[in-house]
Amino acid sequence: MQNFFFDFDSTLADTKRVAVVATQQAFLTKGLTAPAANVVVSYMGVPIEVSFAKMADRPLTPADLEPLFQEFRRQYALADGEIQPFDGMLDTLAALKTAGKRLFVVSSKHSTPLRRNLAQIGMETTFEALCGSDMVAHYKPAPDGILNLLDRFELDPAQSVMIGDAIYDIQMGQNAHVATAGALWGAADPTAVKNQQPTYLLRHPKQLLII
Structure with missing residues (x-):
């Protein structure tokens, strides 16, 4: 990816x-x-x-x-x-960037608090771009957020993956025809995420380095 x-x-x-x-x-x-x-x-x-x-x-x-x-x-x-990044997340993101990967955020948050929260946890310069709920016509699980970024940055869907903790994230990725990864470290309902059949099931952020 x-x-x-x-x-x-x-x-x-x-x-x-x-x-x-x-x-x-x-x-x-x-x-x-x-x-x-x-x-x-x-x-x-x-x-x-x-x-x-x-x-x-x-x-x-x-x-x-x-x-x-x-x-x-x-x-x-x-x-x-009080918001904190998950253990290993900052190091993993840094390693992905060093490897030349392109990083984005697709969130159900409004883009203004999303930017504020990213800055609070030391990620203000980590991501190339973001897409918040105020930037799409249709919310998750519609694919709009991913399609927005694929189009804006001319990205290849076949080389793209959506990472999320909830079924809505996985469904959005599937609807956008990109690979999907279930982030089980934060999932409130891991069984539901597994049942959605994401491309990858990850138990720790560092596993992102091998997909």
């Missing part, structure tokens, strides 16, 4: 606790029942523009949802200093 597309949450960095707390606090602040932690985790990888309506205890209009999104982003920013 020459072109590596990474999910962010639970693939590059451990963000589960921050995501759970920010989601629950946002819901409570807006007078909604806070979703259980396992429910929040199950939707990680899905943009909040999709997941929040599904987690709400009552139907929400677009006018209801926008303040909820804003409160979530505020709560997330208060705690995102």
